[in-house]
Amino acid sequence: MEYILGILELSAINLVAVLGLSILTGFTGLFSFGHAGFMAIGAYIAAIMTKFWGLPFWLAILAAGLAAGLVSVLLGRLTLKLKGDYFCIATMGFGEAIRLVFSNWAYVNGARGMDRIPQFRGLDLAIPFVVALLAVVVAWNLVNSRQGRNLVAVREEELAAQMAGIDVMRSKMVALVVSAVLAGIAGALMANFIGFIAPKSFNMTKSTELTIIVIFGGLGSISGSVVGAFLLTALPEIFRAFSDWRLVFYGLAVIVIMVGRPQGLLGGSELTPSGIRKMMAARRARIEFAKAKSSGGGAA
Amino acid sequence: MRLRTFVIALLVLSLALAGCAGTGSAGNVVKIGWFGPLTGDTALWGQAEFNTVKMMVDDYNAAGGIDVGGKKYKLEAVGYDDKGDSTEAVNVMKRLVSQDKVVAVVGPQGSGEAIPIAPVAADNKVPYVATTATNPKVTVQDDGKVNAYSYRACFTDPYQGKVAAYFAYQKLGKKSAAIFMTVDDAYSAGLAQYFKESFEKLGGKVVAQESFASGEKDFRAPLTKIKAANPDVIFMPNYYTDVALSAKQARDLGIKQLLLGGDGWPSENLIQLAGNALEGCLFINHLDFDGAAAAPMRAEYKAKFQKNAELNSYMAHDAFVMIVDAMKRAKSIKPVDIKAALDTTDLAVGTGNNDYLTNPITGHIKIGPTHDPVGKTAWLIKIVGPDMKFQESFAAQE
Amino acid sequence: MNLFLQQLVNGLSIGSIYALMAVGYSLVYSIMNFSNFAHGSVIMLGAYFGYYAMTILGLPFAGAAVAAALGSGLVAVALERLAYKPLRDRRAPFLYFIITAMGASMFIDNSVIATIGPTPKMYPEIFGQGPIALGQINVGRIDLAMLVISAASLAALILFIDYTRVGKAIQATAYNMKASALMGISPNFVVILVFAIGGALAGIAGILYGMKYQVFPQIGAITIKSFIAAVFGGLGSLPGALLGALLLGLLETFVSGYIPNGTQYRDLWVYLLLIIVLIVRPAGIMGKSSEDKA
Numbered sequence: 005m006e007y008i009l010g011i012l013e014l015s016a017i018n019l020v021a022v023l024g025l026s027i028l029t030g031f032t033g034l035f036s037f038g039h040a041g042f043m044a045i046g047a048y049i050a051a052i053m054t055k056f057w058g059l060p061f062w063l064a065i066l067a068a069g070l071a072a073g074l075v076s077v078l079l080g081r082l083t084l085k086l087k088g089d090y091f092c093i094a095t096m097g098f099g100e101a102i103r104l105v106f107s108n109w110a111y112v113n114g115a116r117g118m119d120r121i122p123q124f125r126g127l128d129l130a131i132p133f134v135v136a137l138l139a140v141v142v143a144w145n146l147v148n149s150r151q152g153r154n155l156v157a158v159r160e161e162e163l164a165a166q167m168a169g170i171d172v173m174r175s176k177m178v179a180l181v182v183s184a185v186l187a188g189i190a191g192a193l194m195a196n197f198i199g200f201i202a203p204k205s206f207n208m209t210k211s212t213e214l215t216i217i218v219i220f221g222g223l224g225s226i227s228g229s230v231v232g233a234f235l236l237t238a239l240p241e242i243f244r245a246f247s248d249w250r251l252v253f254y255g256l257a258v259i260v261i262m263v264g265r266p267q268g269l270l271g272g273s274e275l276t277p278s279g280i281r282k283m284m285a286a287r288r289a290r291i292e293f294a295k296a297k298s299s300g301g302g303a304a
Numbered sequence: 305m306r307l308r309t310f311v312i313a314l315l316v317l318s319l320a321l322a323g324c325a326g327t328g329s330a331g332n333v334v335k336i337g338w339f340g341p342l343t344g345d346t347a348l349w350g351q352a353e354f355n356t357v358k359m360m361v362d363d364y365n366a367a368g369g370i371d372v373g374g375k376k377y378k379l380e381a382v383g384y385d386d387k388g389d390s391t392e393a394v395n396v397m398k399r400l401v402s403q404d405k406v407v408a409v410v411g412p413q414g415s416g417e418a419i420p421i422a423p424v425a426a427d428n429k430v431p432y433v434a435t436t437a438t439n440p441k442v443t444v445q446d447d448g449k450v451n452a453y454s455y456r457a458c459f460t461d462p463y464q465g466k467v468a469a470y471f472a473y474q475k476l477g478k479k480s481a482a483i484f485m486t487v488d489d490a491y492s493a494g495l496a497q498y499f500k501e502s503f504e505k506l507g508g509k510v511v512a513q514e515s516f517a518s519g520e521k522d523f524r525a526p527l528t529k530i531k532a533a534n535p536d537v538i539f540m541p542n543y544y545t546d547v548a549l550s551a552k553q554a555r556d557l558g559i560k561q562l563l564l565g566g567d568g569w570p571s572e573n574l575i576q577l578a579g580n581a582l583e584g585c586l587f588i589n590h591l592d593f594d595g596a597a598a599a600p601m602r603a604e605y606k607a608k609f610q611k612n613a614e615l616n617s618y619m620a621h622d623a624f625v626m627i628v629d630a631m632k633r634a635k636s637i638k639p640v641d642i643k644a645a646l647d648t649t650d651l652a653v654g655t656g657n658n659d660y661l662t663n664p665i666t667g668h669i670k671i672g673p674t675h676d677p678v679g680k681t682a683w684l685i686k687i688v689g690p691d692m693k694f695q696e697s698f699a700a701q702e
Numbered sequence: 703m704n705l706f707l708q709q710l711v712n713g714l715s716i717g718s719i720y721a722l723m724a725v726g727y728s729l730v731y732s733i734m735n736f737s738n739f740a741h742g743s744v745i746m747l748g749a750y751f752g753y754y755a756m757t758i759l760g761l762p763f764a765g766a767a768v769a770a771a772l773g774s775g776l777v778a779v780a781l782e783r784l785a786y787k788p789l790r791d792r793r794a795p796f797l798y799f800i801i802t803a804m805g806a807s808m809f810i811d812n813s814v815i816a817t818i819g820p821t822p823k824m825y826p827e828i829f830g831q832g833p834i835a836l837g838q839i840n841v842g843r844i845d846l847a848m849l850v851i852s853a854a855s856l857a858a859l860i861l862f863i864d865y866t867r868v869g870k871a872i873q874a875t876a877y878n879m880k881a882s883a884l885m886g887i888s889p890n891f892v893v894i895l896v897f898a899i900g901g902a903l904a905g906i907a908g909i910l911y912g913m914k915y916q917v918f919p920q921i922g923a924i925t926i927k928s929f930i931a932a933v934f935g936g937l938g939s940l941p942g943a944l945l946g947a948l949l950l951g952l953l954e955t956f957v958s959g960y961i962p963n964g965t966q967y968r969d970l971w972v973y974l975l976l977i978i979v980l981i982v983r984p985a986g987i988m989g990k991s992s993e994d995k996a
Contacts, residue, residue, distance in 0.1 A: 007403040035800045082981055088796045089737040093929050094980055097973040104970045107488050115488025117390055119420045198394055200420035205391045212804055219801060244384060248343060251812035258805025262798050263788045347820050487966050516965050521915040524712040525958035526965045532705050545822050549916060556833045556842040577824045
């Protein structure tokens with residue numbers, strides 16, 4: 005039972021980070037190779053505050069998000085005006101640089117990592133779930149607001165969005181900061197859940213794994229990210245026997261999804277009553293269209 | 305819609321599978337856990353360990369199982385890959401103790417993985433016996449408290465550093481040394497530090513200390529600095545893949561000094577990867593591969609897996625023997641009882657005659673108050689051609 | 703002084719590896735306007751192709767190099783056809799290309815880990831052992847060989863692009879794909895050719911890398927350095943990639959050699975420089991300042 009609870013907790017923690025990336029990549033169309041860096045910042049802030057300074061969890065989590073957010077503002081100022089490729093390479097550099105900074109910082113024991121970080125016990129174990137829930141609410145409200153629609157406009161056609169009066173830079177910055185704050189909070193939760201962190205865990209593979217969850221769940225879908233986070237955290241545990249092949253499968257899945265079904269699981273749709281109705285209507289329409297095409301096609 | 309139905313089915317299936325909680329060591333089967341790197345840089349050693357664990361389980365079961373307090377039990381091995389990553393190690397340890405409900409764990413092999421799992425073992429009251437994790441923090445915390453459920457079958461780095469310094473200074477007469485270590489590895493950095501302390505205490509001088517990050521492949525810049533400092537000997541407490549590569553690059557730069565190393569060197573692949581860059585160099589090992597005590601296991605492993613057993617195979621063997629011995633003396637398969645018995649482990653080294661299932665191979669193992677073997681023998685090995693030749697052994701009073 | 707010269711040699715030797723990697727990547731970028739993040743995996747495969755060509759097929763170095771170039775070229779083209787072309791046809795957003803490239807590299811890298819295994823392999827010593835001493839400076843034999851081969855490959859490439867008809871076709875397509883198509887140049891053909899050449903260069907970079915160091919599945923991770931080198935020199939410019947790579951190699955070596963504890967912080971300096979370049983002169987040293995950088 006403790007084991008299953010552990011998997012659910014990890015799913016919730018991943019979900020928080022994934023929601024952030026969903027907003028950045030899924031809704032705004034920016035790809036980041038370095039979000040593990042924001043997680044690292046959050047994780048270390050929380051670890052330092054709870055282990056060395058004995059501060060309570062909720063304070064550490066807030067500080068973690070704040071710190072990550074501030075760093076992202078700086079990063080955004082420097083890099084958001086760059087074209088797509090350059091932005092990606094910059095985020096790559098950022099993620100690796102953060103990892104290096106922590107690897108070389110003796111205060112946090114450098115590359116060997118910090119152990120014996122105060123862990124959630126008893127009722128505190130509910131914290132990740134509460135935070136995840138809050139994150140879903142915040143993300144949902146954001147993407148369904150005018151700002152959220154602005155983000156999608158930027159994703160679809162930047163130039164047109166600019167001409168329609170949307171402040172593109174500001175929208176991108178909002179997306180980046182929100183995603184960074186969420187990643188930082190997720191990092192803090194991770195530190196206080198596992199009780200141990202090391203810079204090695206916050207590498208590019210971690211960043212790309214988070215993005216893969218977003219893709220799998222579907223770009224532009226909050227519910228997709230929720231489903232994806234839980235599925236892709238639980239499945240590797242179940243298929244541990246094949247853990248060699250897990251990343252092979254992920255890589256292949258990404259290619260297949262992008263080429264065959266870019267909307268992933270629920271891309272663009274949500275698991276709300278109206279969302280489900282829309283999906284069913286779309287499906288019905290597709291079937292009708294296929295039928296019409298095959299029957300009417302010959303006659304025309 | 306088919307995709308959705310499939311996904312829901314997957315979800316249900318996954319929850320169902322996850323829900324099948326491990327049955328634990330019930331009935332007449334005792335589960336022994338293991339984890340280590342099955343992927344990653346040190347995968348060679350992890351695979352060697354896991355092979356050994358499985359081999360020993362088969363051997364014990366073939367001999368009728370083990371007799372604990374009058375009852376016969378069959379053994380079962382449960383092993384996972386920690387990918388050489390500390391966070392993953394914590395994950396799999398949790399899985400082993402709470403889901404698979406093993407009675408004890410053989411491993412891990414890396415100090416970087418053995419240190420963070422100490423609280424997990426203590427919380428769940430399941431002991432583990434690390435195989436080659438030599439960093440002192442595995443069993444003893446910074447404030448001197450002993451980790452209740454952490455044990456190891458090998459000597460520690462302060463001891464190893466002392467032995468290396470002693471060999472370098474006294475036996476080989478090297479008065480100045482340079483150190484080339486892996487900065488982000490607990491083992492390497494720790495061993496380097498202990499070597500430096502001991503070497504300087506003996507009167508030697510460390511004229512250069514350079515480091516690199518793991519994953520790095522080009523060492524020429526720091527090696528050039530070492531060359532400029534002109535040491536008598538170069539101490540390289542790193543893992544064999546980096547040792548081989550850095551030795552070659554050192555020779556390419558015209559560095560002719562003797563290279564000295566620790567227990568990260570021994571591997572079947574070391575000499576093959578290094579060519580003759582390591583000719584005549586020396587390192588500290590936990591045993592003599594060609595010795596009598598190792599012979600029966602060496603033969604059986606080779607026959608079963610078509611490769612030579614690695615250092616880690618022998619260490620895993622010894623850790624396993626410690627656990628079985630503890631179970632027998634405690635007359636119980638309960639993890640807390642096994643832990644209590646581990647505290648009083650005192651096993652003489654095997655002689656190579658049919659005692660391979662009951663006695664350790666790498667030396668006399670007597671567990672002391674810090675859960676480490678006391679005065680465990682260190683073996684100095686020299687690389688001669690394609691072979692590793694035993695030079696001398698050293699068993700200190702800690 | 704000798705120390706300085708030795709470090710200079712060290713830096714150029716690292717730089718020449720980055721150069722081969724960066725040029726292949728830059729070539730594809732100049733035509734497709736897209737960063738092939740799977741380039742690193744193609745390089746890694748080149749190292750393995752060459753290794754097996756030498757050990758299992760017993761080919762001499764020249765044969766193995768050809769095998770590596772061919773193998774990698776084929777993989778690159780296959781990647782293009784299977785993963786990128788469908789996206790191009792659908793006019794998929796730029797984001798999809800990056801994601802797919804990332805997926806491809808993950809797939810290739812981990813397939814090698816899962817099948818061949820992560821233990822490094824060593825190329826046989828074909829150039830002999832021991833350094834070549836030029837006075838007090840030592841140069842590895844493989845470094846000299848690499849210098850010659852890299853120079854030859856790059857020269858061949860530049861000659862090809864500038865002086866042959868096909869090369870001009872490539873340039874034309876890079877300039878304007880639609881107009882070139884109207885003039886009778888098949889864009890498909892050019893794309894395949896570019897990926898093949900980029901892949902072949904990657905294959906050669908791979909075998910040289912493998913010979914200089916070791917053969918292991920994570921070689922692809924080095925390529926972030928080659929991306930950075932290409933950015934320094936100016937994305938899309940081949941001479942720029944070369945220059946950027948050499949400078950990067952020198953920077954790394956001098957940070958490592960002259961700054962105390964430099965080796966640990968070395969990469970940090972590289973990223974710092976990257977940020978500076980991106981802020982001050984995103985076009986890089988030799989890049990054409992293009993308005994759509996913003």
